Amino acid sequence: xxxxxxxxxxxxxxxxxxxxxxxxxxxxxxxxxxxxxxxxxxxxxxxxxxxxxxxxxxxxxxxxxxxxxxxxxxxxxxxxxxxxxxxxxxxxxxxxxxxxxxxxxxxxxxxxxxxxxxxxxxxxxxxxxxxxxxxxxxxxxxxxxxxxxxxxxxxxxxxxxxxxxxxxxxxxxxxxxxxxxxxxxxxxxxxxxxxxxxxxxxxxxxxxxxxxxxxxxxxxxxxxxxxxxxxxxxxxxxxxxxxxxxxxxxxxxxxxxxxxxxxxxxxxxxxxxxxxxxxxxxxxxxxxxxxxxxxxxxxxxxxxxxxxxxxxxxxxxxxxxxxxxxxxxxxxxxxxxxxxxxxxxxxxxxxxxxxxxxxxxxxxxxxxxxxxxxxxxxxxxxxxxxxxxxxxxxxxxxxxxxxxxxxxxxxxxxxxxxxxxxxxxxxxxxxxxxxxxxxxxxxxxxxxxxxxxxxxxxxxxxxxxxxxxxxxxxxxxxxxxxxxxxxxxxxxxxxxxxxxxxxxxxxxxxxxxxxxxxxxxxxxxxxxxxxxxxxxxxxxxxxxxxxxxxxxxxxxxxxxxxxxxxxxxxxxxxxxx
Amino acid sequence: xxxxxxxxxxxxxxxxxxxxxxxxxxxxxxxxxxxxxxxxxxxxxxxxxxxxxxxxxxxxxxxxxxxxxxxxxxxxxxxxxxxxxxxxxxxxxxxxxxxxxxxxxxxxxxxxxxxxxxxxxxxxxxxxxxxxxxxxxxxxxxxxxxxxxxxxxxxxxxxxxxxxxxxxxxxxxxxxxxxxxxxxxx
Ligand SMILES: Cc1ncc(C[n+]2csc(CCOP(=O)(O)OP(=O)(O)O)c2C)c(N)n1
Numbered sequence: 001x002x003x004x005x006x007x008x009x010x011x012x013x014x015x016x017x018x019x020x021x022x023x024x025x026x027x028x029x030x031x032x033x034x035x036x037x038x039x040x041x042x043x044x045x046x047x048x049x050x051x052x053x054x055x056x057x058x059x060x061x062x063x064x065x066x067x068x069x070x071x072x073x074x075x076x077x078x079x080x081x082x083x084x085x086x087x088x089x090x091x092x093x094x095x096x097x098x099x100x101x102x103x104x105x106x107x108x109x110x111x112x113x114x115x116x117x118x119x120x121x122x123x124x125x126x127x128x129x130x131x132x133x134x135x136x137x138x139x140x141x142x143x144x145x146x147x148x149x150x151x152x153x154x155x156x157x158x159x160x161x162x163x164x165x166x167x168x169x170x171x172x173x174x175x176x177x178x179x180x181x182x183x184x185x186x187x188x189x190x191x192x193x194x195x196x197x198x199x200x201x202x203x204x205x206x207x208x209x210x211x212x213x214x215x216x217x218x219x220x221x222x223x224x225x226x227x228x229x230x231x232x233x234x235x236x237x238x239x240x241x242x243x244x245x246x247x248x249x250x251x252x253x254x255x256x257x258x259x260x261x262x263x264x265x266x267x268x269x270x271x272x273x274x275x276x277x278x279x280x281x282x283x284x285x286x287x288x289x290x291x292x293x294x295x296x297x298x299x300x301x302x303x304x305x306x307x308x309x310x311x312x313x314x315x316x317x318x319x320x321x322x323x324x325x326x327x328x329x330x331x332x333x334x335x336x337x338x339x340x341x342x343x344x345x346x347x348x349x350x351x352x353x354x355x356x357x358x359x360x361x362x363x364x365x366x367x368x369x370x371x372x373x374x375x376x377x378x379x380x381x382x383x384x385x386x387x388x389x390x391x392x393x394x395x396x397x398x399x400x401x402x403x404x405x406x407x408x409x410x411x412x413x414x415x416x417x418x419x420x421x422x423x424x425x426x427x428x429x430x431x432x433x434x435x436x437x438x439x440x441x442x443x444x445x446x447x448x449x450x451x452x453x454x455x456x457x458x459x460x461x462x463x464x465x466x467x468x469x470x471x472x473x474x475x476x477x478x479x480x481x482x483x484x485x486x487x488x489x490x491x492x493x494x495x496x497x498x499x500x501x502x503x504x505x506x507x508x509x510x511x512x513x514x515x516x517x518x519x520x521x522x523x524x525x526x527x528x529x530x531x532x533x534x535x536x537x538x539x540x541x542x543x544x545x546x547x548x549x550x551x552x553x554x555x556x557x558x559x560x561x562x563x564x565x566x567x568x569x570x571x572x573x574x575x576x577x
Numbered sequence: 578x579x580x581x582x583x584x585x586x587x588x589x590x591x592x593x594x595x596x597x598x599x600x601x602x603x604x605x606x607x608x609x610x611x612x613x614x615x616x617x618x619x620x621x622x623x624x625x626x627x628x629x630x631x632x633x634x635x636x637x638x639x640x641x642x643x644x645x646x647x648x649x650x651x652x653x654x655x656x657x658x659x660x661x662x663x664x665x666x667x668x669x670x671x672x673x674x675x676x677x678x679x680x681x682x683x684x685x686x687x688x689x690x691x692x693x694x695x696x697x698x699x700x701x702x703x704x705x706x707x708x709x710x711x712x713x714x715x716x717x718x719x720x721x722x723x724x725x726x727x728x729x730x731x732x733x734x735x736x737x738x739x740x741x742x743x744x745x746x747x748x749x750x751x752x753x754x755x756x757x758x759x760x761x762x763x
Contacts, residue, residue, distance in 0.1 A: 121595060122602050126645040129590075146645060178587075182642065303639040 010039035026072025028099025051420035053083020058424025074112030089411025141173035212276010285554035386418030416445030580634035609728030
């Protein structure tokens with residue numbers, strides 16, 4: 001059958017099972033947009049291409065499938081860049097299709113020409129400039145394979161407008177592809193022997209579970225492994241959901257704003273079993289003094305991560321699931337009673353300076369807001385965060401149940417990610433309740449997408465934590481920059497009226513009681529809603545605790561004042577351990 | 578120590594750029610990189626020399642393997658292989674004596690005199706790093722005006738891809754064998 005390049009694009013997307021794409025049209029991609037309706041694929045018109053990439057990313061994270069973003073040449077393509085880099089850092093499979101100037105003028109600085117394959121070369125798994133229409137179908141086919149195989153990531157296809165317009169005989173891509181996904185090495189049985197030996201000999205083991213557990217679908221293998229060896233599990237920010245928070249072995253999140261019991265356990269461990277995680281500096285604290293007593297086993301599908309940051313005793317380059325299954329068959333059942341009870345002590349100690357453990361008098365602490373949302377949704381919402389304090393509070397206090405997506409920009413820490421990613425997540429899970437938690441700073445980096453929520457009638461619930469400043473940066477200024485608040489105070493619009501201007505019902509809450517009822521009201525509503533929570537900008541309640549200062553050891557955490565002691569002694573707002 | 582990697586890559590536009598971009602992004606220290614066609618159509622081959630003291634060649638290989646256009650990477654440093662570089666050296670020819678001396682150097686190192694002008698000569702040397710360095714030293718007193726090198730290319734000896742049946746080097750390392758001056762080079 002004869003088809004134009006544009007038709008091949010949609011035909012291929014249809015064959016890949018794509019139901020929705022996110023984008024903005026323009027001169028360089030109009031040919032491609034034109035025949036869309038005939039292929040039954042829904043297009044979501046976002047308000048900025050960065051949102052198209054984030055929405056595709058959110059869709060991918062929430063569905064486990066490939067998300068698709070479309071943009072025009074030049075500025076449309078360059079606007080995708082932050083979204084692509086975000087997806088790259090967090091191993092999220094997306095395919096971006098960009099328009100490009102005609103092949104006849106490529107390289108001449110033609111109107112709206114940008115070298116997008118050059119620009120995105122280091123932030124994509126792979127990219128293509130398709131100059132020959134006969135290669136288009138196979139290229140799109142390969143792009144989807146590449147995005148999903150091994151360690152997933154973004155792929156970009158740049159499509160000159162004459163190629164979109166040209167016609168060719170459509171050849172099923174399976175017949176024309178040249179791409180062969182790289183096969184993983186066979187299980188390294190010697191490495192597994194050594195891993196089993198270390199696990200059997202350990203007295204104070206800790207499992208570090210990252211996003212790789214989720215990507216590999218190794219959740220149940222992880223659960224059996226932890227259970228059989230009675231090994232506590234700490235998760236990374238992106239590993240939330242890899243292990244059930246209701247399991248007594250769950251330590252919570254590790255790292256800079258991790259749970260203090262998790263951080264203590266890691267520093268005191270004699271064995272770390274790192275699964276699908278990459279020892280980011282937000283996770284290790286100072287790597288020179290990281291878990292010095294521990295032997296380390298590291299299993300990852302990406303060989304370049306093994307030994308990259310932390311020197312490792314046993315490295316296994318593999319998909320997690322088969323390795324964990326193999327290890328499960330071989331390790332001895334263990335109890336580790338002393339170790340588990342030691343961890344229990346840390347956990348109890350941490351309660352004394354956990355804001356949530358105390359009734360706020362008058363103020364509305366952010367942990368309580370997240371906890372109210374958690375309670376109202378029974379921990380069953382798809383939660384999306386933005387970046388900053390709102391992200392950390394959500395990670396700490398929304399105990400995402402196993403197998404539910406928790407979406408957050410981890411590796412790149414992209415403010416503005418939340419709202420557009422939530423759009424993608426809602427399309428991926430139309431029947432789930434989606435909450436997006438944002439700060440007033442990051443919200444203003446993508447609030448134009450409120451219009452998209454309305455246009456698509458998406459029942460997304462926005463929790464805006466308004467502290468009238470760039471909270472996380474301000475926290476650092478308070479703690480490490482002598483309280484000089486350089487460029488962090490925000491003069492904000494009236495967010496409730498702003499939401500209403502978009503046709504979105506909105507509430508404002510400044511106390512715990514008001515927060516609770518606003519959340520309840522918002523959940524009854526059918527369309528998109530926004531609840532603005534007014535929180536303090538200054539003082540101890542405005543900070544995220546605990547906190548590992550940059551360059552400090554992971555267990556050198558700054559905690560908030562133990563609550564009882566606070567009023568009695570009037571001590572400084574935080575204490576060093 | 579230098580490590581030599583051979584990367585088999587798809588001969589597509591931009592592949593060199595992808596490799597170079599990777600080295601820059603990961604801050605790998607690369608001594609030389611050569612690329613050219615192979616016996617197979619559509620397949621090019623890169624020889625990459627890594628400064629082993631500053632850059633972990635295993636990491637270089639693993640990162641290269643993540644590039645879609647890279648088909649295979651092999652570290653051949655510890656295998657019997659021919660490691661060659663080509664250098665063109667332009668030297669000043671001051672007088673007759675100098676001329677005959679340059680000719681003698683060229684001869685004894687199995688280099689070639691590829692150009693002779695009234696005032697200058699161009700010497701071509703193909704061989705190991707060591708050999709090129711020796712010739713450069715020998716010619717230095719004449720005044721080296723210009724030098725260009727291709728960078729190392731490498732090929733494992735013998736038949737097998739895995740090097741199991743590479744010919745024995747009778748206890749000599751490859752470079753010693755090469756220095757032995759046998760005439761395989763011509
Ligand atoms: C695009 C981008 N720009 C700047 C930063 C640096 N940054 C990290 S957190 C933060 C403050 C975020 O403030 P806000 O969105 O109000 O959230 P809060 O921390 O107050 O919850 C900033 C500016 C970033 N992560 N991303």
